[in-house]
Amino acid sequence: MTQTVSSAMVDWIAVDWQADRIAAVALGAKGIVGRRETREVASAGPQSHEAALLALIGDWLRPGGTTPVLACGALGARDGWIETPFRKVPVALDPAADLVAAPASDPRIQVWVVPGLSQERPAEVMRGEETRIAGFLAGNPDFDGVLCLAGITTKWVHVSAREVVSFRTAMTGELFACLSSHAALLRDPERAGRDDGAFAEAVGQTLSRPERLASELFSIRAEGLLRGIAPATARARLSGLLIGAELAAMRPYWLGQQVAVIGTGDILDAYVRGLAEVGIVAETADGASMALAGLAAIRAGMRTGTA
Structure with a gap:
């Protein structure tokens, strides 16, 4: 998506x-003045990352001036723009702490990278999600419970007193994508459709008996051959079986807790429906909005001299 924005409007x-x-x-005195997104991500190395960023935002930059850029996510990884050290949990979420300056060669930008979080036992890491957590807490400072950051990998994060206490990651979204496209479980994985009853039944199956996941997955293929089940039903069963198994594994995180799900679209909806099957009415928040809110909290911290 492209959008014409005057560089004079961008702070x-x-x-x-x-x-x-x-x-x-792009943000200015009156808030958001422009948005852009690209799937043209960079290859390894700082030059590639800087070139990808300038291709996206170059015309937003002031000639002869320097524009602050606050970034989170994969550009702070080992093969990113600059590797940023993880902050180890348990850790207070001071969103402006330990920012790392990226080595930009273009004088029009000063790039700051938000560090991710890590956990020793069990071994865990996150990059980008910490900013969504900070964004959620900026709007919900008294939240005490669990955040479910739903995505291609989903993170369950225990938050208390504005501190990340612990977290776990599930690769459920990646498993769904792999099984959909490579295991012949879905005859038409791209077709739209929804079968809430099949989803709920499948969640219950692996929530109560997660050890049966592998065999229940094959039953989707068998049902397709023997009964010709609808694509929407097959898709719902696959999603429900995987989310049910994840809920079984993450029971210590959601049981008896206040839960909020951060994400977007079908993935967010699936986790909300899955949690409803165990009696939890989860709050919801949009992932992109929480990332922006977290970065805005960082910017505010920098202005008050805490970074």
Whole structure:
């Protein structure tokens, strides 16, 4: 998406850099003045990352001036623009702490990268999600419970007193994508449709008996051959079986807790429906909005001299 924005309107730029896309938001005195997104992500190395960023936001920059750019996500990884050290949990979420300056060669930008979080036992890491957590807490400072950051990998994060206490990651979205396209479980994985009854039944199956996941997955293929089940039903069963198994594994996180799900679209909806099957009415928040809110909190911290 392209958008014409006068560089005079831009005070700073927020960047959410994920593995498969880069989203940039230009902000000025009156708030958001422009948005752009690209799937043209960079290859390894600082020069490639700087070139990808300039291709997206170059015309937003003031000639002869320097625009602050605050970024989170994959550009801080080992093969990113500059590797940023993880902050180890348990850790207070001071969103402006330990920012790392990226080595930009273009004098029109000063790029700051938000560090991710890590956990020793069990071993865990996150990059980008910490900014969504900070964004959610900026609007919900008294939240005490669990955040479910739903995506291609989903993170369950225990938050208390504005501190990340612990977190776990599930690769459910990646498993769904692999099984959909490579295991012949779905005859037409791209077809739209929804079968809430099949989803709920499948969640219950693996929530109560997660050890049966592998065999229940094959039953989707068998049902397709023997009964010709509808694509929407097959898709719902696959999603429900995987989310049910994840809920079983993450029971210590959601049981008896206040839960909020951060995400977007069908993935957010699936987790909300899955949690409803265990009696939890989850709050929801949009992932992109929370990333921007987190970066805005960082910017405010920098202005008050805490970074």
